[in-house]
Amino acid sequence: MTNNQQQLITAAQIQSTLLGGFVGDALGVPVEFLSRAEVQANPVTGMRDFGTYNQPTGTWSDDTTMSLCLMANLTEQGDLTDLMMRFVDWARHGAYTPFGTCFDIGLGTTEAIQRFESGIAPEACGGRGKMDNGNGAIMRLAPLVFDLLAIAEPQVRFAKIAAYTKLTHGHPRAIVGSIIYLEILREILLGHDFPTSLQIAQATVTAELSKVYLGELSVYERIFNADFATQPESTIKSSGYVVDTLEAAVWCLSTTSDYSSSVLKAANLGSDTDTIALVTGTLAGAAYGLNAIPLKWRTTLQNPELLNRILESFCTYCLKE
Numbered sequence: 001m002t003n004n005q006q007q008l009i010t011a012a013q014i015q016s017t018l019l020g021g022f023v024g025d026a027l028g029v030p031v032e033f034l035s036r037a038e039v040q041a042n043p044v045t046g047m048r049d050f051g052t053y054n055q056p057t058g059t060w061s062d063d064t065t066m067s068l069c070l071m072a073n074l075t076e077q078g079d080l081t082d083l084m085m086r087f088v089d090w091a092r093h094g095a096y097t098p099f100g101t102c103f104d105i106g107l108g109t110t111e112a113i114q115r116f117e118s119g120i121a122p123e124a125c126g127g128r129g130k131m132d133n134g135n136g137a138i139m140r141l142a143p144l145v146f147d148l149l150a151i152a153e154p155q156v157r158f159a160k161i162a163a164y165t166k167l168t169h170g171h172p173r174a175i176v177g178s179i180i181y182l183e184i185l186r187e188i189l190l191g192h193d194f195p196t197s198l199q200i201a202q203a204t205v206t207a208e209l210s211k212v213y214l215g216e217l218s219v220y221e222r223i224f225n226a227d228f229a230t231q232p233e234s235t236i237k238s239s240g241y242v243v244d245t246l247e248a249a250v251w252c253l254s255t256t257s258d259y260s261s262s263v264l265k266a267a268n269l270g271s272d273t274d275t276i277a278l279v280t281g282t283l284a285g286a287a288y289g290l291n292a293i294p295l296k297w298r299t300t301l302q303n304p305e306l307l308n309r310i311l312e313s314f315c316t317y318c319l320k321e
Contacts, residue, residue, distance in 0.1 A: 008149045011315045012290050013189060018311060020285015021067065021142055021278045023297045024263040025060045028273030029053060029104075032061075036238065036270035044267040047300045053103050058300035061104045063278045066140035068096045068310050070164075074143060075310075075317040080122035084167060087113055098302035104274075106136045106240070112168040123163055126170035135245040137169040138181045139275045142282045145185045146318045154208045157183075169242075176216040177242040180205055180223075181279065184250075188286040194253050198224060223247050229254035238269035238276050245272065249279040259284045259292040 030051025031039045049057040069086040076082070089095040091113050094102050112125040126132065144164055148157045158179050165178040183204055187197035202224040209217055220243060222228060228251065236251050237244040248269055256262040259281070266280035267273050285293060301307060 009146065009189060009318065011319060013286065014146060014315050014318055015311065016288070016290035016293065017145075017185070017189065017282055017286040018067065018071075018142060018314075019290070019298055019301075020259065020263075020288075020293055021282035022060055022064045022301060022307065023293055024266065024277035024279075024281025024284075025063045025274050026058050026301055027263055027281075027297070028267045028275070028277035029055060029059055029061050031267060031270070032104075032273050034270055034273075036268075039268050039270040039273070044264055044273075046294075047297055055098075055103070056302060058302045059098050060301060061274045062090075062102070062106065062109070063139040063275050065090055065096045065102075066109075066136075067143055068306070070140055071143045071310050071314040072096075074147060075313045080163065080167060083164075084113070084116045084122045084125065087167075088117065096306070098306075106134055108132055108134045109136045109168045123166045124170070126166045126168045126174070128170040130171065130173075132169055132171050133173045133177075133242050134169065134240045135177075135242045135272065135275050135279075136240075137165040137167075137174050137178050138242060138245065139278055141165070141178055141182060142185065143314065145182050145189065148182060148186055149189060154204050157186075158208065172213055173216045173219060174242050176205070176209065176213050176220065177246055179209070180220055181246055185283060185286055188283065194283070194287050198250070219243055220246065223250040233269075236269065238266075238271040238273070240272040240275065245276055245279060248276045249283060252276075252280045253283050253287070256284075259288045260294060 027044055030048050031044060032052045047057045069090060073083040073086060091102055091105060094100040108127055111127060115125040141164060151157045161178050161182055162175045165175050180201060183201035184197050187200045236248050238248050252262045252266045256265055262284040263277050263281045266277040269276060
């Protein structure tokens, strides 16, 4: 990380962005896979226990675990093989988890890890078919944005995002989703409000990706429409499909004005609630700051020793001269 990059951010911004996502993840875990009607019959209003995985209050999922793997990887300046080995350690031995057990892992990620264990190169491990467009990449990529802040050339940023996405998701649609997500997040961290960040991200990805990924860009065009925030909830899907996840997160941010409202809205959409609330919470944490994340929610997160140790080391890495 360069001196210029260090000057762009503060420790509070790093913490609010990442903890914002981790809190969203934990809010969504107990109601994951429930239908929207089932969740809204007993809506999420704060941290709760048991539920889908029968876990204690504040338990976070594979979304946060894989983010922690990436944070540790970046902090120690490891390569992509190192990161995949951390994913293996999680999947096989419960590393980077709240209680030492892997209780939640997506099919696409499972298959990617199996390919890596069979000797496939890291960047070739992600599935490349149209059915391999889950949200298992965007859910773990937020820490990477801090390595992108000082990179002025979009194509350099995009190549790096693509490389990290391909570890588990190799289809162009998943890659474009990762790029859009991190470009929006980057613009927020550079000081723009959320609507402006959307506009800048749209302009950048359209200019830089239209020749190669025009068809995939069109799949995401709804989130950039001026009237997207006015769309009724019934038109917002909350599945594990990467397009649905990114749309839901952007809609939750666009229709609320504070951190708590945005992540609760995400958790109450039903279906893939942990990931949608994590992506929403990451963007909202960056937009509204650390003090906007309720202290009660932050201090409820399980295994705080692990979270704090990795987060503190990552902050030191990001802010070093």
